[in-house]
Every structure is written in C-alpha cells, then in structure tokens.
Amino acid sequence: MNAEDIASRIEALRREIEHHTYQYYALDAPEISDAAFDSLMRELREMEAEHPELVVPTSPTQRVGGYVGEQFASVVHEQRMYSLDNAMDFAELDEWIAGAQKVLGHFPELCLELKIDGSSIALTYAKGELVRAATRGDGATGEDVTLNMRTVSDVPLRLRQDAQGGLAASVDSIELRGEVYMPKKSFDALNRAAERAGKQQFANPRNAAAGSVRQKDPMVTASRNLSTFIYAIADQRALKVRSQWELLEWLRRAGLHVNPDVTRAKTLEEVHEFCSRQLERRQDLPYEIDGVVVKVNSFTEQSVLGFTSRAPKWAIAFKFPPEEKTTRMHDITVQVGRTGVLTPVAELDPVVVAGSTVSRATLHNAEEVHRKDVRIGDTVIVRKAGDVIPEVLGPVLSLRPDNALVWQPPMTCPSCGSPVVTEPGEVALRCVSIDCPAQAFERLRHWASRQAMDIDGAGNEIIRRLVEIGRLNDVADYYSLTEDELACLATNRSDGEGEPVRLGRIIAAKLMAAIETSKTRSFARVLNGLGMRHVGKNTAEALAHAYPSMEALMNATEEQLACVDGVGDIVAHSIATFLRTSDNVAVIERLQDAGVTMAATQEDLGDDVPQTLAGLTFVLTGTLAESGLSRDRASERLSAMGAKVTNSVSKKTSYVVAGEAAGSKYDKAVKLGVPVLDEAQLLRILESGQPPVME
Ligand code: AMP
Numbered sequence: 001m002n003a004e005d006i007a008s009r010i011e012a013l014r015r016e017i018e019h020h021t022y023q024y025y026a027l028d029a030p031e032i033s034d035a036a037f038d039s040l041m042r043e044l045r046e047m048e049a050e051h052p053e054l055v056v057p058t059s060p061t062q063r064v065g066g067y068v069g070e071q072f073a074s075v076v077h078e079q080r081m082y083s084l085d086n087a088m089d090f091a092e093l094d095e096w097i098a099g100a101q102k103v104l105g106h107f108p109e110l111c112l113e114l115k116i117d118g119s120s121i122a123l124t125y126a127k128g129e130l131v132r133a134a135t136r137g138d139g140a141t142g143e144d145v146t147l148n149m150r151t152v153s154d155v156p157l158r159l160r161q162d163a164q165g166g167l168a169a170s171v172d173s174i175e176l177r178g179e180v181y182m183p184k185k186s187f188d189a190l191n192r193a194a195e196r197a198g199k200q201q202f203a204n205p206r207n208a209a210a211g212s213v214r215q216k217d218p219m220v221t222a223s224r225n226l227s228t229f230i231y232a233i234a235d236q237r238a239l240k241v242r243s244q245w246e247l248l249e250w251l252r253r254a255g256l257h258v259n260p261d262v263t264r265a266k267t268l269e270e271v272h273e274f275c276s277r278q279l280e281r282r283q284d285l286p287y288e289i290d291g292v293v294v295k296v297n298s299f300t301e302q303s304v305l306g307f308t309s310r311a312p313k314w315a316i317a318f319k320f321p322p323e324e325k326t327t328r329m330h331d332i333t334v335q336v337g338r339t340g341v342l343t344p345v346a347e348l349d350p351v352v353v354a355g356s357t358v359s360r361a362t363l364h365n366a367e368e369v370h371r372k373d374v375r376i377g378d379t380v381i382v383r384k385a386g387d388v389i390p391e392v393l394g395p396v397l398s399l400r401p402d403n404a405l406v407w408q409p410p411m412t413c414p415s416c417g418s419p420v421v422t423e424p425g426e427v428a429l430r431c432v433s434i435d436c437p438a439q440a441f442e443r444l445r446h447w448a449s450r451q452a453m454d455i456d457g458a459g460n461e462i463i464r465r466l467v468e469i470g471r472l473n474d475v476a477d478y479y480s481l482t483e484d485e486l487a488c489l490a491t492n493r494s495d496g497e498g499e500p501v502r503l504g505r506i507i508a509a510k511l512m513a514a515i516e517t518s519k520t521r522s523f524a525r526v527l528n529g530l531g532m533r534h535v536g537k538n539t540a541e542a543l544a545h546a547y548p549s550m551e552a553l554m555n556a557t558e559e560q561l562a563c564v565d566g567v568g569d570i571v572a573h574s575i576a577t578f579l580r581t582s583d584n585v586a587v588i589e590r591l592q593d594a595g596v597t598m599a600a601t602q603e604d605l606g607d608d609v610p611q612t613l614a615g616l617t618f619v620l621t622g623t624l625a626e627s628g629l630s631r632d633r634a635s636e637r638l639s640a641m642g643a644k645v646t647n648s649v650s651k652k653t654s655y656v657v658a659g660e661a662a663g664s665k666y667d668k669a670v671k672l673g674v675p676v677l678d679e680a681q682l683l684r685i686l687e688s689g690q691p692p693v694m695e
Helices: 003-026 034-050 090-104 161-166 184-196 205-213 218-222 244-253 268-284 299-305 366-372 437-448 460-468 475-480 483-488 505-518 523-529 537-546 550-555 569-579 582-594 602-608 631-640 664-672 679-688
Strands: 074-076 110-116 119-126 129-135 141-143 173-181 227-233 263-265 289-296 315-319 323-336 341-353 356-362 379-384 391-395 420-422 429-431 490-494 500-502 617-621 644-646 655-658
Touching (some): 003 034, 090 268, 090 299, 090 315, 110 173, 110 227, 110 268, 110 315, 173 205, 184 356, 268 289, 356 379, 356 391, 366 391, 483 505, 523 537, 550 569, 569 582, 602 631, 617 631, 617 664, 631 644
Parallel strands (some): 617 655
Antiparallel strands (some): 074 141, 119 129, 129 141, 289 315, 323 341, 323 379, 341 356, 420 429
16 A cells, blocks of 8 residues: 555544444444444554554544643633523423513423533534533633543544534634533442442442543543533534524534434423423433423524523523432441441332432431331332432331331440430430440541542551551551551452452552552641541631641630631530540641641632742752652642742752752752752741741
C-alpha cells in the first residue's frame, strides 16, 4: 500500500468503527458481532502502531489517555447551566402548564422526556471534534472532565458528517448538554466489587456517575461503564432547528446518544398519560429516572417564557414520588455508633429500591420502633428517596404472622456488655463505656471515610482486623502503622490450606501512602474526622473558618464557640467537653506529632486567606519526603497566602525550601546568599501563615 492508500484505509476503518459504536451504544442495534468489531479495532490499532504519524486524537483507539492530576481545571460556562423547577404532583404540573398557556395565549405543544438521574454534562465540539467536557458545577463554573468523558463509549469523539447540514452558517463550535449516568447493572457490579474490597459503596447510581466522572485517572472512569443521554444545546442559535423535538432529531443524526422515550403532547390528558406510563415502567428501565421533564417545544415560545435566575420557565420536572417496596423484616439488630448511640436496625430480605439493593434500614430509636409498631417477622414498606438512606415506613398489618415478635430494647451494649443509659432529654439509648470496641471501630471508620480523612483502602475489614488485634485503638494509631505489619496482617479469608490470606506488600504500600496523604487534608476534615458529637461536615467547616488552628479552637470558651455559625449551646458544650477531655487531648497531640494538619489550609479558608506572605518569593527544590506534601500542594498553599512561587533562584528570591535530594538550586541559593529553609520550617510557615524567623 502506498502512503495515500494507508491513510485512506485508516480513515475508512475509523468511520466504520464509529458507525458500529453508534449502532451499538446509541441505537442499541448492533449490525456486526463483537468479534468482528474487535477485529476492526485490532486492524486499526496495528496500522496506527506502524504509522504513528497518522494517529489523531479523535481516533477510536485514543479514548483512554492522560492523567487529570490533583485538580480539575475550572470551566466558566458561556451560557449558564440551569437547574429545573419541580412539580411534585399533577396539580402542580397542571398549574405550571396553565401559567405557560396564559403567557402564550394557547396550550403550547410540549415535548416530554425522561428525567435521567445522573449528572449534568456539557460537551463542546469544535469543527466537529470533541474538545471539552465540563460538569455543571454551580451552574456558572464547572470542572474540566474532558479526559474522563472521552472514555465514555457513547460520546462521539467527532460528530457524524450528517450533522453539518443542521449547523447555522459560520458556526464552528457548539456546546451540547445532557446527562451522564450509570446503568443499573454497572452500578450493582461496582457496589458488589466495593463491598468485596471492604470499600464504601455508592448510595445510588447518580452519585456513582458523578464520582466516576471526577476520577483522577481516566482508566478508572473507563472501567465504570458510563453512558450519556444528550438533550440540549447551550446556544440554540447555533442550529437551524426550531424546536426541542427537532433538536433531538438533529442530535441523533449527529451521532449523540438520545433517549428514545420522547413524545409530543398537545393536551393535559396526553401529558398525564405519558407521566403515569413512565412511572409504571420505571423499574423495567436499565437506568434510573426520577421523573419526566416537560418542555415547551417551540424555541420561539421558549424565548417568550424565558428564565428565572435558577431555571428555565419553559420547562418543569414532574418528579416521581420516592419508590416504595415491601419486604420481610426478619430481625431487628442493634448497631453501636461512634458516639455510643444504640440504633435499632431492621434486617430485611434484600429488595431493590430506587436502584440499589436494600437489606438493612435504620429504625432510628426504640420509641420509633414502637410508634411504627413494626415487629420481627412483619412485612414492611421500605422507601428510599434519592440520597436518603432507606427507611421503614411501617408494617403491612394484614400480612402480620401470628408469631410476629415485639422487639425489646437491649439493657446492655451488644458490643461490650456495659449497661445502657438514656441521657436526660434524649430518646437514644447509649453505651457510655470508653472501651467499647464497636464505638472504637466506628470512630476509626469515620476518620478514614470519604467525608473525613479519605484514606483510600482503609476498608471495614482491614479496620476491623486491626481493632481485633489491638493495633488500632484510636485515630492517632493510624499514623504509627508500618508497612511491614500491614503486609503481614491476616485477613478473614483463608487459602487452600486453611492459612489466613495476608494483606501483602502491594496493598500495604498503597494503604501506607494513603495514610501519609491523609496528613495533608484540610483542617475541617480533621475536625469532622475526630467525631465530636453534633459536629458533622458543615459545622467542622464553620469551626475551621472561625478558629483556624487547633490551638485557637482549644482555647475558645463555650460562649465563644456558641457564636460560630450553626453552633448553638448544645453543640458548643459538646465541642468544649470533647476538647477538654484528657484522652482526646492526648490523641490530638499524637496526631499533631504525626504531622496531621492542625491549622486551616487554603481549602478551609476559601478566598479569605490573609495575604501574610505577600511580597515574598519562594523556590521549592528536592522532594518533601517527611510531610508527604507534594511540591504542587505546598506551592499552592504558599500562593494562597500571597507568596510568589517561582522555579529559578535569583537575588530576588526570598527563600529556597530544600527538601531531600535538592540539587543545583540549593547550590545557587548558597552562592547568592538566599536563606535556605528545611521542610520543618516550611511546615511551620504553612501552619502559622507567617514568614520564618531567621536566627
Ligand atoms: P434537579 O437536579 O433535580 O434540579 O434537576 C435538574 C437536572 O435534571 C438538570 O440539571 C439535568 O441535569 C437533569 N435532567 C435529567 N434529564 C433531563 C432532561 N431530559 N432534560 C433536562 N434536564 C434533565
């Protein structure tokens, strides 16, 4: 083959593969077998390997690549990404339609679509090629997730040629919008794998989709089997189409994945009928929906109706009521929380509710169990709405068996056997023993959890084993673990000869690295992680803002604490009691010695960081091995306090920070007489926000 033949064969293969990808993912109508498809891909890969100069970013072989790094770049949306107003029932929906009818002077033609329960996404195509993908963020600014969205199979890397005809003249860049979602099947598989690995599971497919789109490594996103449904364009003027219906047709022609379940309606009855039908078939769909979106079809009429600051006035989401299922409650067990609260938990025969399998649901407290009159053996109604944890609504009395058992609250803690108390003014039963292993386990788990210190790999099973062997008693113990002891840790699984399987080097090393990284988490996360009663994420953030160091927080009086946003007398009392208890102070001191963040970081203070280092120029060289702080992170924190961080040493440099294996920059600093700081001094600057005091 001559060069021209090779290039045209490669292009023909790409077109063919794109066509079959579209047939398979967007239309669900494959025309060739998987084996034949794989063979086309193989040929393309081989040809590209021989002719690397012909590889282009839009080639189907180039979906996965690159690395996002520590942070996503922000993307300012040229047109705001709106939310939707909701109608919770037909009465509210009818009222909204009547409002639109009044403004327009007639019953508008409506376009009805499924409301996909995923995460909003904006895809920008320039000259037909995918150049950017961004999340909605706060509507005005989102995050650049291009590398990750490129791995989603039904997102075309270039638009089909058919699309060209629909573009308005002189338009060469368009932003398309829709939803990226995780099919129910992928979600179940992901959660099962997380469960096996002892990792936290996702609450629902929506969170799983959002989390998968925001991965640092596109390979991980690629493994999550995400899909999209595209239904909007940022600027309608870019296309020659005149209605939502025509837009969907054009999107389909352009090669995007468009949901097939759409209809147009001209009467209220048609609208109700479509909504009811979708509500009924909701369980049968392979992905989650949480309603129907009703849109005024004509673009001209849409512009007459306009927008509020939050949402279009020409569309509304008819929200489905939270899904309810019935199942048998075969037991009520008692869970001990990290603050010692005993919570009765309904043990259920597994049932799929709102996209995930539910086998346990909280019953809150003993009073609630009796108020709802749920008995062991009852068939109960279970509900799960969005993010909300599953809830038992009540029993189906007609199905109550004769031997249904009235539950009795425990007199002693099921974990440590100490007597149970009820504190004045509280309904909760509580175990007040400080040596209760269940409480310790929950505290340790909370510290490592995603909303606190986010120690990747510290799953339930590992934590439980470390508690069992007495190696983890409090959260500071994490920082004295060694790679050797973790590698030798026996798991609960055994090999063929009945010997326990050990954790092994690779997992141990990863976990050690994650523990190390956790030292640099924000101060708010540390405060949340400590698990003070009544202090969750929001309160921890408010505290970190008001008292930007542990020292300041410990010196605050109860009255002062009560003035912090969201902190009242009760919360202030609980914080003060916690911070004045000697055992807790000892743990905090050990955390501090281990190098865990004890003062507000840039993340804590947002834009309000005092510019105490303004006018100073820093150069960082060598690795910051002791603190595990990356150079990027260190320079980010210095810059946040107003310092300039540059790459080369000159007479104008105020300080050179030399980590391990510092090279020529160190030498140059010495030559020029620029003060050289070590890592410990850097950490002091970051903590205090003050320039170093030089002897
Ligand atoms: P909510 O997040 O509940 O306010 O609902 C608004 C969101 O629904 C939008 O931002 C979209 O991400 C999402 N959505 C899902 N399906 C559709 C659809 N067919 N049309 C418009 N928005 C949709």
